[in-house]
Amino acid sequence: MLTLRKIRENKENVIRGLEKRGWSADRLTIVDQIIALDDKRKETQTSLDQHLSDINRISKEIGGLFKSGKGDEANALKSKISDIKEISSTLESTQKGVLAELDELLLSVPNVPHDTVPAGVTEDDNEIAEHWTGDLPDLGDDALPHWELAKQYNLIDFELGTKITGSGFPLYRGQGAKLQRALISFFLDEASEAGYEEVMPPLLVNADTARATGQLPDKEGQMYYAEKDDLYLIPTAEVPVTNIYRDVIISEDDFPIKLTGHTPCFRREAGSYGSDVKGLNRVHQFDKVEIVQIAHPDRSYDVLTEMVDHVKQLLEKLELPYRILRLCGGDLGFTSALTFDFEVYSAAQKKWLEVSSVSNFETFQSNRLKLRYKDGNGKKHLAHTLNGSALALARIVASLLENHQTTEGIVIPKALVPYTKFEIIK
């Protein structure tokens, strides 16, 4: 959520940003609506405060009068107060309405894109920031897509997953299950080595938590919901991990805060069908290692680069061809100011699969989180939050199986062998 201060003080900048996201002039009037509503909020509050102040003052007088035995005078003041109370309670309910409306408008405004975000509408307008320099692997026509390989080597049983739960819940078995475990350990170790503290958060979160990172109310339909307990299954570790710092004021020397965690991720993906959801391309449950940083505003873009480099290095160790996209305004997530997507090439499908998304949210999340830091003068400011997948398993597995298939079997990348403890899947 943008701060009112940002909207008021950098109105033109906000508008330019929203235009980059493809907002029409019509829609942009929301900015002025917000400012007008905020004016009303201030005005109402000032008036309300004045009346409350009167009530407080008179109440104290009444207290004094009762003490000194002047009950009659006190009772006279009581009737005077009831008029003021009537006005103040009207103002109060007006203010409640204003605040609710203001909140609703603010929640509907996405983050302002960074200057380097290209204009554009769809994913076709994303800018390729970096591209695999070698040739893309050409496996010939005999190459099998990962779901065939999974079946051939008995790594993943999609039908069993469907039987037990439903479609999109694959069951990994044998070397497939071990490969999952190996990847998770590998990613976590790499993150630890890069200075991230490992955490294992809860997989169900409450509404306050989901709201703070922006899943509610925006992406309500994306999450599984346990109604009886009013809890949501996490769509990403970002949600519980970032919320560690909800309502926290840190000191400036605490920067940088680096956290990593592995969790299963649950996504309803309602309305997705077709070849996009074939095999592991899009599933309802997958494992992911997430990296999260809380950074000083002056440093957050350096941190973003650092995180991008971290992910890059993982893909190189896994020997997977990848490219990095700088998302355009139209494709940028609601809460993000700048996002780099990583895609790996899945050589049998001849498709690029998104396996990571690394973003700087600037203060968009921290505003809702109320995550602040104290500077040297004891002044409080919102911190910047960033996160990235490092990495998302299901699609990595898909790409890994496809790219590394040989007539002998599927060759495990060298970096991963210490974790799988086998060099080839036969």
Place this chain on the structure above:
RNA sequence: GGAGGAGUGGCAGAGCGGUUGAAUGCACCGGUCUUGAAAACCGGCAUACUGAGAGGUAUCGGGGGUUCGAAUCCCUCCUCCUCCGCCA
């Protein structure tokens, strides 16, 4: 799941209807003293909104209520502790 107890500032802990945003201690920051440090002493030390400022308003787990007035009384939800039950 059942019965009982409790939730106050960074921490500990008073207050249980009337200048209490909240005693006191510890921690922390600044100062005096000291060659330096410690001790001692003096001062400061929650968050948010609002105002040029003085100040005003709100917040004592969350929400609602009673009252002229609530940290203090009532209702409700949440969390923690103790006992019982269940259990990886």
